[in-house]
Amino acid sequence: MSATTENLQEEEELNYLTNGKTLKSWLLTGDHKRIAILYLISTAIFFMIGGIFASLVRLELTSPTGVLLETETYNKAFSAHGIVMIFLFLIPSIPAVLGNFVLPIMLGARDLAFPRLNLLSWYFYMAAGIIVLWAICIGGVDTGWTFYTPLSTTYSHGAISLAIMGAFLAGFSSIFTGINFIATIHKMRAPGMTWFRMPLFAWAMYGTSVVIVLGTPVIAITLGLVMVERWTGIGIFSPELGGDPVLFQHMFWFYSHPAVYIMILPAFGVISELIANFSRKRIFGYHFVAFSTLAIAGLGFLVWGHHMFVSSQSMYEGIVFSLISFLVAVPSAIKIFNWTATIYKGNVRMHTPMIYALSFMMLFTIGGLTGLFLASMGTDVHLTATYFVVAHFHYVMVGGAITGFLGGLHYWWPKMTGRMYPEGIARINAVLVFIGFTATFLPQFIVGFLGMPRRYHYYYFAPEFQIYHILSTMGASILAIAFFTPATYLIWSLFKGEKASANPWGAHGLEWQTASPPDSHNFHHIPIVTDEVYDFPGVEYAHPSHGHKKKKSKSDDPATKEQH
Amino acid sequence: MLKLFNFPLAPEQASNFAQEYDNIFYALTILTIIFTVLVGALVLFFVIRYREGSKVDRSRPIYEHLPLELAMTTVPTVLGLVVFFFGANLFVKMRTPPENAMDIYIVGKQWMWHAQHAPSGVRENNTLHVPINKPVRLTMISQDVIHAFFIPEFRIQYRVVPGRYTTQWFTATKPGVYHLFCNMYCGGQHSEMGGYVYAMEPKEYAQWLANGGNDLQAKTMEQRGAIQYDRLACANCHEVKDTARAPSLYGFFGRTRKFTNGTSAVADDAYFRKSLIDPHELINEGYENTMSAYNDVGEEEILNLAAYVRSLGTSAEPKAGSPSIEAKKGDEYTGNSYQGKPNLSVGALAHENKPTTPGPSRGNLSTGAISTEGGAKR
Numbered sequence: 001m002s003a004t005t006e007n008l009q010e011e012e013e014l015n016y017l018t019n020g021k022t023l024k025s026w027l028l029t030g031d032h033k034r035i036a037i038l039y040l041i042s043t044a045i046f047f048m049i050g051g052i053f054a055s056l057v058r059l060e061l062t063s064p065t066g067v068l069l070e071t072e073t074y075n076k077a078f079s080a081h082g083i084v085m086i087f088l089f090l091i092p093s094i095p096a097v098l099g100n101f102v103l104p105i106m107l108g109a110r111d112l113a114f115p116r117l118n119l120l121s122w123y124f125y126m127a128a129g130i131i132v133l134w135a136i137c138i139g140g141v142d143t144g145w146t147f148y149t150p151l152s153t154t155y156s157h158g159a160i161s162l163a164i165m166g167a168f169l170a171g172f173s174s175i176f177t178g179i180n181f182i183a184t185i186h187k188m189r190a191p192g193m194t195w196f197r198m199p200l201f202a203w204a205m206y207g208t209s210v211v212i213v214l215g216t217p218v219i220a221i222t223l224g225l226v227m228v229e230r231w232t233g234i235g236i237f238s239p240e241l242g243g244d245p246v247l248f249q250h251m252f253w254f255y256s257h258p259a260v261y262i263m264i265l266p267a268f269g270v271i272s273e274l275i276a277n278f279s280r281k282r283i284f285g286y287h288f289v290a291f292s293t294l295a296i297a298g299l300g301f302l303v304w305g306h307h308m309f310v311s312s313q314s315m316y317e318g319i320v321f322s323l324i325s326f327l328v329a330v331p332s333a334i335k336i337f338n339w340t341a342t343i344y345k346g347n348v349r350m351h352t353p354m355i356y357a358l359s360f361m362m363l364f365t366i367g368g369l370t371g372l373f374l375a376s377m378g379t380d381v382h383l384t385a386t387y388f389v390v391a392h393f394h395y396v397m398v399g400g401a402i403t404g405f406l407g408g409l410h411y412w413w414p415k416m417t418g419r420m421y422p423e424g425i426a427r428i429n430a431v432l433v434f435i436g437f438t439a440t441f442l443p444q445f446i447v448g449f450l451g452m453p454r455r456y457h458y459y460y461f462a463p464e465f466q467i468y469h470i471l472s473t474m475g476a477s478i479l480a481i482a483f484f485t486p487a488t489y490l491i492w493s494l495f496k497g498e499k500a501s502a503n504p505w506g507a508h509g510l511e512w513q514t515a516s517p518p519d520s521h522n523f524h525h526i527p528i529v530t531d532e533v534y535d536f537p538g539v540e541y542a543h544p545s546h547g548h549k550k551k552k553s554k555s556d557d558p559a560t561k562e563q564h
Numbered sequence: 565m566l567k568l569f570n571f572p573l574a575p576e577q578a579s580n581f582a583q584e585y586d587n588i589f590y591a592l593t594i595l596t597i598i599f600t601v602l603v604g605a606l607v608l609f610f611v612i613r614y615r616e617g618s619k620v621d622r623s624r625p626i627y628e629h630l631p632l633e634l635a636m637t638t639v640p641t642v643l644g645l646v647v648f649f650f651g652a653n654l655f656v657k658m659r660t661p662p663e664n665a666m667d668i669y670i671v672g673k674q675w676m677w678h679a680q681h682a683p684s685g686v687r688e689n690n691t692l693h694v695p696i697n698k699p700v701r702l703t704m705i706s707q708d709v710i711h712a713f714f715i716p717e718f719r720i721q722y723r724v725v726p727g728r729y730t731t732q733w734f735t736a737t738k739p740g741v742y743h744l745f746c747n748m749y750c751g752g753q754h755s756e757m758g759g760y761v762y763a764m765e766p767k768e769y770a771q772w773l774a775n776g777g778n779d780l781q782a783k784t785m786e787q788r789g790a791i792q793y794d795r796l797a798c799a800n801c802h803e804v805k806d807t808a809r810a811p812s813l814y815g816f817f818g819r820t821r822k823f824t825n826g827t828s829a830v831a832d833d834a835y836f837r838k839s840l841i842d843p844h845e846l847i848n849e850g851y852e853n854t855m856s857a858y859n860d861v862g863e864e865e866i867l868n869l870a871a872y873v874r875s876l877g878t879s880a881e882p883k884a885g886s887p888s889i890e891a892k893k894g895d896e897y898t899g900n901s902y903q904g905k906p907n908l909s910v911g912a913l914a915h916e917n918k919p920t921t922p923g924p925s926r927g928n929l930s931t932g933a934i935s936t937e938g939g940a941k942r
Binding site for chain 2: 071072075142143144146148150151154155156239240244245246279280281282283284285286287288309310311312315318319322323326327329330333334336337338340341343344345346347348349350358361362365366369370372373375376377378379380381382384385386446449450451453454455456457458459461462464467468
């Protein structure tokens with residue numbers, strides 16, 4: 001008897017976090033959970049760096065003549081903001097952090113299909129990050145994150161080749177993750193885990209991986225060609241050398257529009273999990289939601305030209321792109337409606353992740369619908385490249401992707417760390433994110449409609465824009481606080497947070513059947529899946545704040561079961 | 565007045581496209597609000613009604629409902645296609661200039677706009693003068709990187725690409741002064757690559773063309789002097805009243821000046837010229853030897869400057885003098901239309917957002933004595 005208890009304690013101690021305490025055991029790990037933690041720390045750092053540049057930009061715009069920066073520095077600041085946030089935070093955030101951690105567990109696998117490739121992906125990512133920071137430090141880039149030619153190939157003298165190298169490597173890091181996820185989902189599902197028993201987060205990871213694997217090579221080629229033209233003077237994009245400057249935009253957006261779906265599809269997956277689990281109800285229209293993910297991934301490749309209605313592409317080309325852009329909006333609408341219908345007759349618990357999920361639904365609805373203004377050719381003419389566009393894509397990327405990331409991070413935090421975060425402050429902070437976000441970006445729709453171009457340092461010739469910039473910066477200050485607070489209370493919870501039970505939310509899914517935090521191999525025995533996805537009546541519910549205490553005698557139930 | 569309290573919600577409608585554009589825009593806005601409120605209200609209602617522990621009917625929950633799913637798919641698709649149709653329709657109109665449109669050629673380069681009116685050949689930089697109620701076709705090309713020619717009040721925009729001609733057209737419908745922006749990030753001074761569009765009555769436009777645009781209208785010596793005065797930034801030190809830094813130039817001529825070497829002289833043209841090109845020899849009593857020598861100013865310009873200073877009146881009674889906008893008519897400006905930023909944000913706030921009278925725009929944001937007078941005119 002006593003032997004069993006000792007055994008149990010030993011098992012408890014040797015979870016994936018405690019199994020090997022040296023730095024080497026972390027840096028050379030093949031464990032998808034540890035790599036996820038490495039990614040979490042590094043993406044958080046890059047998010048902070050990107051956020052500092054965003055703050056500089058917002059501060060600078062409070063006055064029509066600038067506050068602090070020279071024009072050149074301002075141009076470098078918004079370029080750095082875009083490059084860091086997109087290539088080093090948004091694209092890897094949900095797949096490489098949350099996906100890496102929970103996808104194999106969700107599927108009942110012991111790890112991803114290629115653990116070493118997974119680790120290599122993190123090293124590529126870190127190399128990319130360091131190169132980008134280096135580029136910023138030795139002079140920066142003033143082309144914007146879009147690297148439009150011929151500005152980037154001929155006229156700009158920044159550290160462009162270096163920054164492009166960074167983006168290039170970051171692309172490979174996401175390709176590795178994508179290949180890993182596709183192989184894992186195809187080949188490593190537990191017995192009984194059929195395609196339509198997969199949680200929607202796994203579907204989202206599948207759709208995302210397909211987009212990554214098909215799209216990213218194109219941006220690698222494109223950026224490679226920019227470097228070739230810069231170094232050798234072979235005319236690819238520059239008209240002076242016989243190239244075509246608009247060709248770059250086609251190639252760039254062929255990746256960069258699907259890249260938007262690389263950022264938002266994972267968030268859709270997270271939100272599906274949150275809505276179903278916090279309504280304790282099977283998701284409404286599971287098949288429609290799953291297939292809408294694939295529809296978005298597919299159609300997303302056919303709409304790049306809507307970035308180029310006024311770029312001198314053919315009018316007829318534009319009409320086709322516009323039509324398909326309206327069609328790609330439909331699957332997103334389906335998701336929103338299905339989530340709404342899921343809450344109907346549910347048992348809703350308003351924990352922090354659910355607050356994030358609901359604010360995601362509001363913000364993404366606005367972000368998606370304002371996209372119609374830009375998909376419609378006539379209205380896009382006036383709005384393109386104004387602050388209306390800035391507001392629109394921040395609604396999708398910050399209001400969508402980052403809200404989804406924060407929701408998912410809170411949701412899986414007990415699983416990742418074995419600790420509960422402080423619920424009270426986290427709830428208040430979730431509301432604060434919504435308020436700060438809305439205050440920041442709602443005014444930008446109006447100032448964009450008025451004609452404020454993006455990437456403008458000065459606007460003293462149009463002082464009527466100032467009031468909106470001041471409102472926006474005020475909102476950004478709230479948002480900055482609301483983004484910083486989780487970093488503090490989550491770190492606090494690592495040491496002082498309540499211990500989490502295996503399934504603190506009463507959620508459904510294989511990841512909640514193993515211990516929190518899981519041991520290195522996720523499961524003692526590969527589980528056999530017999531129940532349908534989101535099959536709630538079968539889940540025993542323990543209230544996160546006190547429930548698991550009540551059940552303390554019976555705690556670690558799943559682990560005990562697996563032992564025998 | 566502080567422009568802080570000036571917050572318009574929509575740009576003016578000043579072209580043939582504006583009304584149709586705004587109809588689609590506001591229809592989409594209403595659609596956005598309806599759907600956002602619908603989703604928000606439903607979510608809020610469900611979340612409150614079906615909160616955990618509430619005693620409500622949860623029997624027979626539905627998980628799949630094909631008719632509802634089809635409705636959710638069809639309604640957005642149909643609405644989307646309707647919007648697509650109107651949007652594409654407007655775009656096709658924007659891309660098809662009428663036969664009788666008049667031509668203006670635009671060249672964009674880092675960081676200025678250059679326009680040439682056909683067939684007169686009249687040129688202008690960083691401004692665009694157009695007659696109202698006449699279709700105008702812009703044929704555009706860039707000399708270096710990609711720019712975009714954007715007039716928000718006209719709801720038109722198109723990229724200006726190196727190596728190929730692009731076109732766009734509009735008919736201005738309302739006289740006035742409107743923003744002209746470069747709206748494709750083009751490096752360094754991108755935000756200052758712009759100016760103003762002057763929509764004029766056809767008669768005024770014809771007059772403007774006949775005068776050679778901004779180029780060739782005859783100017784008085786005072787007017788030319790005013791431009792020099794502004795260019796050399798004399799007013800930075802020589803203010804309306806004497807300051808610790810420099811004496812006033814108001815009421816300069818005919819007054820007896822005392823010098824630090826004990827001599828004195830009555831200010832005349834010769835003294836004016838000498839103090840300009842060689843200011844170090846005769847220093848006014850009570851002042852330091854701080855003025856630099858402007859020995860590269862041409863003789864003709866010095867005469868013009870003197871004429872301008874004569875017209876200033878005295879410190880006690882400064883005359884309106886030569887106004888900035890009128891004086892500057894006839895100059896072709898090759899620099900930035902915005903003439904450099906005001907030094908303080910507060911200063912920027914106090915500036916009008918744009919001139920209200922047609923004419924070159926350089927005077928609008930200048931600092932110092934001249935712009936004060938210009939401000940009075942506005």
